[in-house]
Amino acid sequence: MNALSELPPVARPPGHRHQPGKDVDSFYHLVGCDLRDRPCDGTACFVAGGGRDAHQPRVYCLGRCFAAPARGLDRARPRIEVHSREPIVLGRLAKGGDGSLASYRSAGGGAALEKALAHEPGEVIGAVEASGLRGRGGAAFPAGRKWAAVAASATPDEKFIVANADEGDPGAYVDRFIMEGDPHALIEGMTLAAYAVGARRGWIYLRHEYPFAKEALDRALAEARAAGLLGDDILGRGFHFDIEVFVGHGSYVCGEETALLRSLAGLRPEPTIRPPYATERGHLGRPTLINNVETLATVPWIVEHGGGAYRALGFAQSRGTKALSLNSLFARPGLYEVEFGMPVRQIVEELGGGLRRGQLKGVIIGGPLAGIIPPHLLDTPLAFEELRAIGAAVGHGGVIAFDETTSIAALVHHVLVFGSYESCGKCTPCRLGSRRLEEIFARPDMPSDEVRELIAALRCASLCGHGTGLGEFADSALRYYGKELEPCWK
């Protein structure tokens, strides 16, 4: 294996000849934007009474939903608790770890890499496969299967690892605090992934809204390099790997993996159809493993304790634990690690302590691209298939409760404003349908046939999860809050 310094620059694949310029920049809304005094327009802030004035550029979630309505950046940490049998992703954070390598190690971090390097890469993949871990970025794809695909993919030269740190769902701040408070878990997870699939370079695609995470990652990467955990000849085992942080310029859709990879390559970040999958042709045309931050941060525990130990946690097809971020309307907002299978009611009433005041009207889990859970369905367990069955999703684990001060029409309108603002514009239903629905939901007399047609087109015909998710959200609002909306129809 070549040392990193000997690797040639990666040739840009065909079709990349056009040097991107201002046209690509014009896609993003936060190029060079200072977020210090920006009010948040995200959903958690909206249901807390914020985000109602029109201003440009808009900011969809500063990762401070526990203190919503939020304005500007702040380093304060939320309450962080572990409610699973094993602490897997929030353990060190809950104990107040400072994110340094020393504190990571003193809490047992780093053992997984030592162990993995003494084994074959295939065994690492085997452990991940056995664990039943599924992607935490939203799609819930089995991680082990993806790793095996990248490992098996043929490449002319290199393979890459990309960590999806775009955490765009308003209401989600899990990845933010993993990166700020436990960055070595992500770094170790990426290094394990690189070893497993045979990659030598990795990127963390970090959203513009998380400058503190950038600082923490830079610090941690430097520490890891200095400690021989990154770079050439990691732990003296002849394995080379390094990581770069790439900061986005403001665009929700860049969290979608094909758009993310185009953004990383300097191209206009529109989602593209799959196949080809990133596992075959990803970053710069090379096989690429792209996983969410929490997914990767889970891996060291699995490697250390074995796939079976992880699999022993959780519920049905949803194994292990999930970190949830509760918004400011709860009596006890903050980050909670729970095992899959916990009823939503328990999350809302026991962990969150119910609403701080007022009557619970509904819960949005997994961001505004999934359905609302009405109070009567709160006994549904937190799990991928089970939530899907009622039109909701686990998503990134953002949990936004809202009360009777939020009207459903206004909430749907808010989500559609977000949806059309963040639409990449590639496909017709999302580019024009989201805007049209937004206009309709701002009116007192809404044409119900047209609304239903538009929602159907969004749900069924959009190219990526942004458009389909908007459709799902609006559809669930109509389904569960039809009565409230009745007077709005023309």
Add this chain to the structure above:
Amino acid sequence: MLEVSIDGTRRRFPEGTTILAAARELGIEIPTLCHDERLVPNAACRMCVVEVKGWSRFATACSTQLADGMEIQTASPAVEDARRTMLRLLAAGYPAEAVAAAPEKPFHRLLRSYGADTANDGARPCFTDTQHPYLRVDMAQCIACTRCIRICDEVQGQFVWRAWGRGPETRVLPHGAASLAESECVSCGACADTCPTGAIEDRSVIERGAPETWTRTTCPYCGTGCEMLVGTRRDRIVQVKPVLDAPVSKGHLCVKGRYAFDFVHAPDRATEPMIRESGTWRKVSWPEVVEFVAKRLADIVAKHGADSIGVLGSARGTNEENYLAQKFARVVLGTNNVDCCARVCHAPTAAGMKMTLGTGAATNCFDDIERAATFLICGSNPTENHPIVGARIKQAVLRGAKLIVIDPREIELARYADVHLQLRPGTNVALLNALAHVIIDESLADETALRERVRDFDAFREFVAAWTPERAAAICGVEAAKIREAARLYAQSDAAMCFHGLGTTEHVQGTEGVVCLVNLALLTGNFGRPGTGVNPLRGQNNVQGAAHMGCEPGNLTGFVPIEQGKDVFESVWQAPLPHSRGLNLMEMIDAAGERKLKALWAIGYDVSFTNPNAAVTKAAIEQVDLVIVQDLFFNELAREFGHVFLPACSSFEKDGTFMNSERRVQRVRRAVEPVGQSRADWEIICDVAKAMGHGAQFDFASAEAIWEEVRRVWKAGAGISYARIETHGLQWPCPREDHPGTPILHTESFPIGKTAPLKCIEFHATTEVANEEFPFLLTTGRTLYQFNAGTMTMRTANAQLRGTDTLDIAPADAQRMALRDGQRVRVRSRHGAAVLPVRADSRLKQGELFATFHATDVSLNQLTGPHRDTHVQTPEYKVVAVTLDKI
């Protein structure tokens, strides 16, 4: 094979078929907006959604490949509802006038069929461009399908259109420019062709109305052989569009083929026969002019012998017409004095390749561009002069193929090249020998090829041993290291394909330069396989055909030497062949100068303007007693020296066939009636032959009837019938009707045997060298927007895109001489002078100049000299030492 059911019909399709393609095969139309079969599926408009049983979401038919057992509903109520909803969304901001003005645009038809009404809710400020001579842009009609962006990126490779902003605010605009004219646009029209709404549209359609009839034919410009659909309205051409399933052009055209058709009905089109009597031209009838020509020719034959007459066929004429022109010379007049403009372009290729490989034509086909791993482009500027080949090469390179460019100028492809050998004009042979040296020196030659298919290696190895890169570097002015790099790239590639142009042939060592390229291919085994070979890019649409049909003093139809073909031809023609050696074009001019040539019949060929060394050429032609000019226009030759003018019609006005650079015979079809009294060249020739008593041998009712005779004399073309080339051409050799044609030559052996020889070619420097008196080396060539003598293109709006010749000069030289762009200078060579405006051009090296030769008011060939290729006498257009005087 996969079995699927589409709307209830079960059928088997090959793996890789998309739902859309499968449905179309079953005659089921699925609506699309962003789809274009020339492009990679983008699945953005979502109009083509269909239901697949068991899928939770719709599938896009354009991008989804069939899977075994799929059950597809292409028009379920849910799907139709989604389509209608999307069309309503698109219609909401769409201008109603646009629909009314062009109801047949694909988008407008869809709006109608789904009952989506335009609401035109408030005009938003949009990008417009009304200044371009051919394209009109009005982005109020843009539905953001991005077809224009993708076709400009993926087919043409110009990267002009870009999407700006995002979401509902997405706008499509030219990159870094306020108008198309200021952008990198090359006016290929692909974006207008693909645009489903007319946001980008051909001006001709807007101004003259949409075509009523379409005729499929072959482009009248370069030798690429693109097929086109000619759209006519009231017998006028209003639009030309590319043919999607054309084997060469694959749905693409360049600015010349696509837009430069207005010459057909140009106001100065000469449409009446004329005779010059005591200095003044008189309009006459066809019978009178035919009678006159016949009588004069007969008189001259009687008085001075047939060999005092010369006939020039034309690359602009069809195969049938060139066949008749040489038959006329040989049978009616009784002389082998027949030639064509191949003499001044690729005669060296035909000779050099025939000599070494046994066939004087491209060894491979254009489809090999997508199969080649490396390209060697020598003395050719494909993106301007063979733009469709150029675009295909550019795309192949963008997809990862390697590229070596040998050219004195930094042509567009040089910007994409892995190695650009920017050599001094006139030093090809030295450079190519050095490439061979490196290949042998570094043991990169193909051992198997050398053992089985190549001979005379030992002598060759000894010969090129002296041609070290260092030695060539000193002669050519390129770095030795780059020569080594190029040699390695070419030799180490799995399949390396060579293309060459007039920068290889129009030299005193033109034929020998071609032989040197053949040497490289033989050494490395780059022949007889896909993606390899030595491939001339022929300058004009039918220059390959003109010479191949026998407009060649030494060869009959099929490039068969006279002695060899005598029996067959005499029996088919029912006439004896002339014995004397024929004069070629250059020798005809020489003979004219010596008062030995008494008559010259020039068909579609302005010799006085395009031949080099204009002063000497003109003085010679002046001596000819009878100059018969047959052309579309009253050209320079007619004006200055003509005695008879015969108005011919263009290829848009007649039937026949052309032969492109890759040996493909394709159909030419009449799209409009002959303009005025003009007639097809073949009809004119037949009439004169009849008037001279050869009616029986020139009794043809149609172009096809002539072709049938061609098939009887030309073995390699015998299998090519009109019926077989109805929709796609065939590449010869194609000896039988059941033969599929031959895309790749020399796969098993050469016509000259199992092996081909390597030839030792000594380098001879041209006498055109720069010195104190003539410090610059001038090389000449064409540009994208103009074609050769400018006869056609100068009469179209291409003249607005590039109106006149310029003298391109390195910016440093311009600065040193204090020359501004546009400033007119007198250029002097040892042979003459011309005046033209300068243009600083960073593509040139210092001390070198480039000029085009399209404009009659410049008449650049006053500068070019008398030097000729030592084998076939092709003039040395490509290098002349000159000096500049300010005026």
